[in-house]
Amino acid sequence: MSQDIEEQLRDGVCHAYAEGTPLCIRGSGSKDFLGGTPRGTPLSTYGHQGIIDYAPVELVVSVRAGTTLHELEQTLADAGQMLGFEPPRFGTDATIGGTVACALAGPRRAFAGGVRDALLGCRILNGCGEVMHFGGRVMKNVAGYDVARLMAGAMGTLGVLLDVSLRVLPCPETTLTLRQEYDQKTAIRHMRELCRRPLPLSGLCHDGTALYLRLAGTAAGVASAREQLGGDTVDNDPWRDIREQRHPFFTDTRTLWRLDMAPATPLPDWGEWLIDWGGNLRWLKTDRAAQDIHRHAAEHGGQARLFRRAQDMAGEDYTALPSAALRALHRRLKAAFDPKAILNPGRLYPED
Helix, strand or coil: CCCHHHHHHHHHHHHHHHHHCCEEECCCHHHHHHHCCCCCEEEEEECCCCEEEHHHHEEEEEEHHHHCCHHHHHHHHCEECCCCCCCCCCCCCCHHHHHHHCCCCCCHHHHHCCCHHEEEEEECCCCCCEEEEEEECCCCCCCCCHHHHCCCCCCCCCCCCEEEECCCCCCCCCEEEEEEEECHHHHHHHHHHHHCCCCCCEEEECCCEEEEEEEEEEEEEHHHHHHHHHCEECHHHHHHHCCCCCCHHCCCCCCCCECCCCCCCCCCCCCCCEEHHHCCCCEEECCCCCCEEEEEEEHCCCCCEEEEECCCCCCCCCCCCHHHHHHHHHHHHHHHHHCCCCECCCCCCCCC
C-alpha cells in the first residue's frame, strides 16, 4: 500500500513539474497555521505511513513521512526510548514528516538537540519527481548527512519527504520539575549559571510568573540535583502545556513572535515574554513594530519570526528567513532541488 502511495506522490510531482503548477505539500495539516498561506494543488503524504526499521540497540528508527507522531512515540516508549527533541504535535494526527519539515522542538531541545541533530537520513522527491536519498540509518553510515539536515525546517520547499531516519534516546529513569521564584530578567542570569553546571536538566523555562526546571536522569542524580537547587516540586504538566502552546501565555489572540537568541540577550520591555530553552528561545506578545523586533534580533545575532498574526495585524508577511543573505542562499538551494519552484511556494518566505 505504501509503495502505491509513493508512486502516486511521484506521479503528482512529475505532473506538476511538466505543467509548471505549484503544489501544496502537507501531512495531516496540523501545522497549516505556520508559515505563509499554503497554495497550489494539494499533495498529501498522510497515507504514506509505517515504521520501516527500528533498531532499539542502535538507537535508530526509520519511518515513513506520513506516520503519526502518536504511533512513532508509542512504539519508542514501548522500548523505553523517545525522540530527544520532544516535538510538539499541535493536533492529534501530527506526522513525523511535518515535524521534520517544520523543525519544531519542545523544551528538551536545549539539552538533547533539535530535529537537525536527530536526523540521520531521508528520502525525498525533488521538484522534478526524482527520488533522492541522503544520509543513512546508522551513525557510521551517514554520507549525505548534511544534505539531509537541509530538509529540517525547509517546510517542504526543497522536496517531498518520503521517509526519515532518526536518532532516538533512552527515556530517563525519573523526572522531576521544580519551581523557583525569580523575575524574568534575574531568571535569564540564573539560567546561564545553571546551564554551566553539571546538572541533569531537560527543561528550563520562565513563563512570566516563575522559573521552572525539569530534571531527568537516574533517581540518584535527580535527587542530588533537587537537594542542590531547592525550590518547590510541581507536576510535570507545565512542560506539555508549554510544548503544545496550551499554557495560558499562548491562549489569547494577540500577535505572537518567536525569537531565537543567545541566552544572555537582554529582554526589552516590549510586552509579555515566555522564555524557554534556558534563554535561547523567547516568545513575545506585543504590538511593537515588526522592524524593531527584527532589528533587535539581528543586533544580538539572533532571528525573529512572526509565528501567529493577530486578526487586525497588517503589513507583515511571515518569513522564516528575514535575512536577505539567507533568502538568497535558500533560493540557490531551491533552484537545485526544485528548478521550477513548484514545491510549497511562499511557505517559507514571500515570493518576489
